[in-house]
Amino acid sequence: MKSILALAITAFAIAGTGALSSTVAAGETGNQIASANNNASNHMIYEMTPTTPSLAVAVLESEKNTKRPIVFAHGGAMGSWDFEEYFMPYFFEKGHNVYALNWRGHGKSQLDKDYHSVVIADNIQDLKNVVEYAKERSGKDPIIAGHSQGSIITQLYMKKYQTDTAVLIAMGDFSGALPSIINFYISRFPEGKKKVEAGDMSWFSTGEEFMRAFMFGEETNPKMTGWIHKMALQGVSNALLADLAATYKIGDALGKPKVLLVTGKQDPATPKSMIDSTIDAYDAEHVMIDDMYHGIPTSKNWKKAADAINNWLEN
Numbered sequence: 001m002k003s004i005l006a007l008a009i010t011a012f013a014i015a016g017t018g019a020l021s022s023t024v025a026a027g028e029t030g031n032q033i034a035s036a037n038n039n040a041s042n043h044m045i046y047e048m049t050p051t052t053p054s055l056a057v058a059v060l061e062s063e064k065n066t067k068r069p070i071v072f073a074h075g076g077a078m079g080s081w082d083f084e085e086y087f088m089p090y091f092f093e094k095g096h097n098v099y100a101l102n103w104r105g106h107g108k109s110q111l112d113k114d115y116h117s118v119v120i121a122d123n124i125q126d127l128k129n130v131v132e133y134a135k136e137r138s139g140k141d142p143i144i145a146g147h148s149q150g151s152i153i154t155q156l157y158m159k160k161y162q163t164d165t166a167v168l169i170a171m172g173d174f175s176g177a178l179p180s181i182i183n184f185y186i187s188r189f190p191e192g193k194k195k196v197e198a199g200d201m202s203w204f205s206t207g208e209e210f211m212r213a214f215m216f217g218e219e220t221n222p223k224m225t226g227w228i229h230k231m232a233l234q235g236v237s238n239a240l241l242a243d244l245a246a247t248y249k250i251g252d253a254l255g256k257p258k259v260l261l262v263t264g265k266q267d268p269a270t271p272k273s274m275i276d277s278t279i280d281a282y283d284a285e286h287v288m289i290d291d292m293y294h295g296i297p298t299s300k301n302w303k304k305a306a307d308a309i310n311n312w313l314e315n
Helices: 004-015 041-043 087-093 121-140 148-160 174-188 194-197 201-204 208-216 225-232 240-247 272-282 304-313
Strands: 045-050 058-062 067-073 097-102 143-147 165-169 258-264 286-289
Touching: 058 087, 058 121, 067 087, 067 121, 067 148, 067 174, 067 201, 067 208, 087 304, 097 121, 121 148, 121 240, 143 148, 148 165, 165 304, 174 194, 174 208, 174 240, 174 272, 194 201, 201 208, 208 225, 258 304, 272 286, 286 304
Parallel strands: 067 097, 067 143, 143 165, 165 258, 258 286
Antiparallel strands: 045 058, 058 097
16 A cells, blocks of 8 residues: 555545535635624624635724734635634734635635636635735734644745744644544544545545544534535635645745644644644744644634634733
């Protein structure tokens, strides 16, 4: 049997040339507004950026908030809802104006090409557009916080555009994470080895059982089923999957930004090798949260991570 990494690269490359079961169209999954029980959520609005394509951004703003704004970049197959439930209201109440983007083709964001033709470079441009949008609205350079795929895009953004503060949530060096994710799938699901060897990566972006185990482990949450179902409907662009398999060098960020890596102790995507290589690449600080899988912003223990990020930003 090939090495896990070799299998993963081959499978992702195959995924980039074929069709997965995702049938999403722009605007199909929509956005989920934060809990009405949180006062901040009552002030959440949705704006469209004046860009091509136009991107939907969840916004919480107040003239009373004087700290630097935060732009949140969601994970693959997710949307701004990744941060709307907990992180956006939390950091808004801490004095930050907050903006959560939707990648093109996600939520209400528009598309300028076929969904399965979207590549990493498109997402880097999306992030740039929303960072500029947040800066124009707030008058300050934003902090960028990316979750999972959003963390990967944040790192590649930092190689092209200068930012001085970034938070990488549940993902650093993706080449180090990929073999661990494949191993997790093979160990948890009897059909895993056969699918990976056949180049079938549909489970990665549309498999609800895998997503539940990968994101939340044994956690239970009444909203979890809805979140996972939305992820399966959304899926990940085939071309972007192939792009993720390509080798890229992390680090070399412009201006040597201050970087925090936040990981969950049970997260299959954050093995020690990935953590170490990410810390080395950015001289990053690292916080590991107990009882946490990959879905940190929507986990039952989300506040542990949010508190750690807030403490780091304040110091």
